[in-house]
Amino acid sequence: MEAIRNVAIAGASGALGSPIFQALLNSGHFNLTVLTRHSSEAQFPYSVKIIRVDYSSISELTQALTGQDAVVSVLTTSAMETQIPLIEAAVDAGVRRFLPSEFCANIGNPKAASLPVYHSKVQLHDVIRQKADENPNFTYSLIRNGPFLDWSLAFGFFLNLKGGETSLYDGGDRPFSTTTLATIGQAVVEVLRNLHETKNRAVLIQDLITTQNEMLAVARSVKPEIIWTPKNVSTAEMETMAQQKYASGSMDLVASVGFFCRSVFAEGYGGEFKKVDNDLLGIPLMSKADLEALIKSAL
Secondary structure: OOOOOEEEEEOOOOOOHHHHHHHHHHHOOOEEEEEEEOOOOOOOOOOOEEEEEOOOOHHHHHHHHOOOOEEEEOOOHHHHHHHHHHHHHHHHHOOOEEEOOOOEOOOOOHHHHOOHHHHHHHHHHHHHHHHHHHOOOOEEEEEEOOOEHHHHHHOOOOOOOOOEEEEEEOOOOOOEEEEOHHHHHHHHHHHHHOOOOOOOEEEEOOOEEEOHHHHHHHHHHHOOOOOEEEEEEOHHHHHHHHHHHHHOOOOOHHHHHHHHHHHHHOOOOOOOOOOOOHHHHOOOOOOHHHHHHHHHHHO
């Protein structure tokens, strides 16, 4: 396949979009264009082309994407439906590779895919696969990375950073794959440089496989003055709560976290990736010392 040169990114100013944008920019391999809403006040380097768009207008998006080789979408979960016209426009504009806003658990696992929080992503898969089937020059890649390692540490998702009661999901011994924001950015760059090998499939990456109890042990070793009291939390009960909330129309963060914890920590939901594409993409695994440094920094 001819190399990707012109890349448009949507959602470049978000918590994940920003490091992906920086990775694409710093790689030196691409001419970047940022798509942003007309109302957005996000700032970008003067060297980067910015096109303000109405994400509901296929004609406006098609015009913006004309001449682009690839589109990277990092739009938020609440804006998943926005990607449908973006995909339509990408096909009309002749875009060759589309990376939708996947960046999540292994929803190739049927149990994880069944959780309502991922339904919009699964529905998008049907759309993008159909477009790829109908248009051989249009291809896609789905990047899956598990929970964001550094982001989740910083916000106390794995451990209560202040000490005291800290939740251990299903006992805290379930291994799970996790990836830093910077590594996800690197993966996006390398997917766009390995087009044939990543064509029309899921690409799984990880910085390491760990457990909550391993993280807690590291935290105790680097901050012995902090006292943690583990509390076992059932992900099955979290899912039940989340299902009830969604059924009543309360699709809030608490419910979404319930489903998310189920997909990461529950047995049989694919939280530990068995096969990854790190070697293909040139992404090394983190060491225990690297994990210790991250936890020490978060604390």
